[in-house]
Amino acid sequence: MILELKNLTKMYDDKNGVASFNLAVERGEFITLLGPSGCGKTTTLNLIGGFLQADSGEILMEGKDISSLPPEARKVSTVFQNYALFPHLNVLENVAYGIRFFRKYSKKKALLAAEEFVHLVGLSGYEKSNIGNLSGGQQQRVALARSIATGAELLLLDEPLSNLDVALRTHLRKELKEIQRKTKTTMIYVTHDQEEGLSLSDRIVVMDKGLIVQIGSPREIYYKPVNSYVADFVGKSNFLEDEKGNQYILRPEDVNIIEKPGGKYIIEQMVFLGHRTEYILRNGEEKVEVHLQGIRGKDFNLGDSVDIEILFKSKLNNG
Amino acid sequence: MILELKNLTKMYDDKNGVASFNLAVERGEFITLLGPSGCGKTTTLNLIGGFLQADSGEILMEGKDISSLPPEARKVSTVFQNYALFPHLNVLENVAYGIRFFRKYSKKKALLAAEEFVHLVGLSGYEKSNIGNLSGGQQQRVALARSIATGAELLLLDEPLSNLDVALRTHLRKELKEIQRKTKTTMIYVTHDQEEGLSLSDRIVVMDKGLIVQIGSPREIYYKPVNSYVADFVGKSNFLEDEKGNQYILRPEDVNIIEKPGGKYIIEQMVFLGHRTEYILRNGEEKVEVHLQGIRGKDFNLGDSVDIEILFKSKLNNG
Amino acid sequence: MNRNISYSSLLEKAIIILLIIAFLLFILYPIAGLFVRSLTEGGQWSLFYYKDLFKEENIELIRNSVFVASLSSICATILALCIGLYAHFKGGRIRDLIYRGLMISMISPPFISSIGLLTLFGRRGLISYGLLGLTLNPYGWHGIVLLQSLGGIPLSAMFMMAGLNQIDSRLILASRDLGANPWQTLKNVILPSLIPTILSVLFLRFTMNISDFTTPVIIGGRFNVLATEAYLRVYAQANLNGAAAMTVLLLPPALVAFYFYNNNLQKTNTLSDRSKVLDVETLNYKLPRLVNFISGTITLVFFIIMVVQYGNIFIQAISRNVSGKLVFTTDHLHFFQDRHLDALLRTIHMALIAALLSTLFGVMLSYYNRMRRIPGMKSIEFIGSLPYIIPGIFFGLAYIVVFHNGPIKMTGTLIILIVNCTFRHVSVGNKAANATFENIDKKLEWASYDLGASKLQSLVTLIFPMLRPTFLTSFINAFTACMTTVGPLMLLVSPKNLIISVLMFSEVSNGRYGQAAVMGLSLILITFTVNLIAMALMTREKRITR
Amino acid sequence: GDTKVVEEEKEVVEGTNEEVVKEKPYEGTVLEVSVAYGGADASFEAFTEETGIEIEWVSMSTGAKLSQLQAEEGKTTTDIWFGGGVDSYINARELGYLHQYNSPEYANIDDKYIDSEGYYGALAIVPHGIIINNDLIEELGLDIPETWEDLTDPQYKGEIIMADPSISGGQYAIHSGLLQHMGEEAGWAFWEAIDKNVDYYGQSGGEPGQKVAEGEFAIGLTAITGGTFGLAETAPVTPVFLDSVPWIPAPIAIFENSQNKDAAKVFVDWYVSDHGQTILKDADARIMANRNVEPPADLAAILDMDKLIDFDLVKMGSDRESTLARWAEIIGE
Ligand SMILES: Nc1ncnc2c1ncn2[C@@H]1O[C@H](COP(=O)(O)OP(=O)(O)OP(=O)(O)O)[C@@H](O)[C@H]1O
Ligand SMILES: Nc1ncnc2c1ncn2[C@@H]1O[C@H](COP(=O)(O)OP(=O)(O)OP(=O)(O)O)[C@@H](O)[C@H]1O
């Protein structure tokens, strides 16, 4: 157990902040805090990093309470949302900064040691580059190298990919995972992008308004959401109720459309997105969203009468 | 024919700009200029809007050359990338601005006339709101209302959704399409997001390095790309070559994985994204990316031996 | 429609041309006129006044000037840095309090501090002698350095606070996260990030100090600098051409410093990332103890001196100092009422108009240069900054030289004072507007054209309203400057257009501090009131736009 | 002191009122006056009352005025130049900025005080001496100096203030006067010696008096006028004349560019007449140029007129540049 948060609470006012946060993180785990803007993700990270003082609760690192230590004394390192790279230092100097102060190397030795990490993130050749001249992706890698170089056992990452375009984001996601695998660093990752959370994490902590709603593996979260909030947040959902009043969620991609003239559903809306086509079917009051993948989506037109086939649905626990 | 661009050229230097741009836009059409950053989309819009002077070529609006008119004299209105709303005016005043100057109403009458458009974009009740207090989506609607209110026959939209989060983006996409349907305004829309282009447009103009690469309907672009550049830009693709040297593209979503112990493909990588799972299969040198939708993606694990079933492939024209 | 547009664009062209003409006519022409005069002797072209410019005494003067200006600039910068750091990282109400205090201490004319200094710390000063029994000699370079440093602190410290505010607070977080303690963070992140600000403050102070003659005249004693010498050539020796020649010596260091100032100012503007996650309160960063103690002490001492100084001005106004003892009297007040009330009213009148015009011109200039990038405006902007750089007295002289006859004869009128003040401070509004335009999305103007507004309509309905806060701040600054300026106006006054700051300077240099103190007090009160009004307008503004 | 002067003024004005009412041909004319004569403004009211001519004035050192004149090539809007250093007047006359006017009233003024061609006249004679701070002298145990030579005594080191002669016309008069009186050689030796006792040279003629009154310095070289006696009423200072008394005339002139020359002439006539001179003397007590006017009582009490040195004003003017150059060398060391 590298990190344990016990009943951690920090409220800015009545409504905003984080309350009764409990989480145990194993060494080498990749944990994602997932939730909408304002739910308290950054607050949690800042509490762990030491930039904020908790109102109550404990932060145990390897069993020791570090709540009262200043940031510079915690074996934790943060990759900030916009990287917070030092604009007056070059790539190598940025990476060396943490080695120098965190690991207490001389300036010279720190610069030497930094080279390895610049190499690790694939930026060899850019050592002397000015931060301002790097692309967003490169900056992100420098930030990562800088944090990893400190040798901190726990890395906190605050939406490190949120300012990049989709293609780069997907690419860097893979790289990040790769680096984690190589360095075996424990990581706590913050995002509001469910794809990022689902694809990267060992476990996901879904948050809402400062509280933890669900903790689980990606598949657990996606297929066994504890309530409709989680279900909605990690993907699109149709909600069904059976005769007994049980509620189910039905993912649009787990439904098939079956060609059936005179079927009870009518195609009301159709949006072509290339890799998939999104349909909205209507049966009186009932509306079902269905996503057909690829060429399969080509077969139907607005106004067609069709039927549906449900491939999978999952029962919700809440009312 | 509301707008015709003939051989429009504007080069900032040897490499950057737009060259020999030819396009005819019908009244009521929704045209998207699609292409990566720096390909000349904004340049094209600015030429039409009158913010830039072309080096050569003609811009005909309803048959008349408007190349030499200043922006304020063109019956064209632009929705800018960051909206460029006037921060010192409230919602109603922003919308009234164009009515006042473009349609030459008195200030008082302009404010009255503006109300209709505020209503049109669903912002009734926000008339007196300060621009700074609106959410991104609301701002986007104000910008739209402001442009439409001028009565301009042609609307130019420069990545109006690019700064919003995914959920809002999808939502506003629909709204925009709805408003276009209601007002029958001709729109030229700029984006680098292929989903946006595919879902919104009547026709898409794919651009690369200042040149037009392909013009066509979304399905044409997606399923009959003229070259691998277009194919890649609008979606993920596997490229295949048959014995005769013909090149095909194979979309990852148009492939099925078939459970078959001893099959010739091995599952090398697997990324769970919730609504779909992305696999990379390997057969010696050959690598195939496959996307399985929903619950279907649950059935395979890393290292499994499998076979594939190709549902659709399309032949490329270029070499 | 077309006709409308061409009419309005013609009107705009006319405005631009008038603007250019105004800058050429009221800045370049007088300066050139004075320069030409200095190249003549008895009506003939001659290098007479430049001949012995580089003789040994003048070299000595240059050395003195550079020495004193550098030293006071460095002192002011360091002290201001300490105050800025202290205020910024204390945050909250202390920060606001210090900021207000700095604003208030900025509104007294610099040489009025010398009254305070002399009556408090002079050879028979109330504190040095009356309280401590010491006999200090404040006259000399150390007096100049002390006064110039003190005088430079308020504005410089406000610059520092602005600079610190621009530092992305995440950098500080990151530094500590990477293991650097508060001192290492200060040294490796905060100070390096502040370097452009520090340099621009340093160079601005140098430009101001090297051309300042009022302080050395009053407290320099036997220590002479170039600016005083030039002033004396005019004021005492009536050697106008020689003085003009001497300014030529002053120009290169001032221009060089100004160049660097400008350069760095631009850097401070572009380096900043305005999206910040944490404000100082949540940042939880505290200055290293020693730095905190030292800068806190400096801040405290500075404000004590300011309080004592202002209090002293007040006491001076109602008393006489007789060999270290105070005797109260209302003589100064009565005298002021009888003699100087007119002048005060005239000064307010002048400063109001000049501040308004100079802000307007400065903003327009900036608009046409920065937003519209009209070719040639860059040079005009440089011309606009000249009066700010060259020693004030020469800007005044230059006006006399070219505006004493001919079609624009203005000498002896209030108008010449207004025009002079307007253009002398035009770069205040210009700089402020430049900074604002840096942050305004250029697309806003496009949007306005796109919506059918002509260029002029955009200027009036879009640019001006958006600049209102900038207008107000520049107006306050220009007004304060106009109320307290002496240099250029000293020779422009005549019986009909006498103004209070000039009167005050002559009282100070005659050693009649009581009279000067009353005038100083009146200036401070009025400037303060105008400041308050403008600030009230500004906060109302904020409430509206939030 | 001030209030007394005003009362006396009123009596005078009332006494002469009726007589003057008849002749106010320039009633309403405004004269602009550049003043370098401390306290003179107290007399303007009386002048306006009697002549109907209004006065607007500015106090400006004659050096500054001369610079201004040069810059505007004599095209000044000012009509009258009132008091100050005579050398600036001589300069201005040569540059053609002054108007030639031989006031009939000059008959009562000694020729050596005024310009022979009438470009400027004289208002008063300003004698120079020292002002001492009694408290300081006592406290520091200094002797009260009696001769100029005494001032070079090392006991006064750092306790003497004088204005810079290159700035202050008055100080230059002392300077030049003593050089003429003592002879070049002895004179320069004296100035060199006194420089060792002076830490600080004031920037205007008025400064030494003020600074001594405030106790900044024990002894100040200064012109002794009504203002000096005024200081003695509020501060522990005493004006003192030494073994010889340098002096300087306070001139008056009309500018060539004046647009109101007739009114200006009335002004000059009035101020050098017995009547005007008396009023001016009441405004600031000096030895008046008009020989019919008695010297002020407090001045007369301490000044032996015989001690006034024999002074060649023309030489004073012509030697200025060389004298100041040599002076600059001395203080520069
Ligand atoms: N210093 C503060 N004072 C008061 N309220 C704050 C402060 N910092 C954050 N908040 C509020 O606390 C809530 C949680 O903030 P936090 O930054 O942790 O959210 P987040 O989940 O990181 O959101 P985002 O995804 O937008 O970064 C928000 O409503 C925010 O407005
Ligand atoms: N004023 C200019 N001077 C020189 N080059 C320019 C100028 N404006 C744009 N460019 C260059 O011309 C090319 C096309 O620019 P444009 O803004 O049209 O691209 P875009 O397709 O809109 O890109 P984005 O998606 O990033 O907005 C780019 O390489 C850009 O750097």
Ligand SMILES: [Mg+2]
């Ligand atoms: Mg956050």
Ligand SMILES: [Mg+2]
């Ligand atoms: Mg663009």
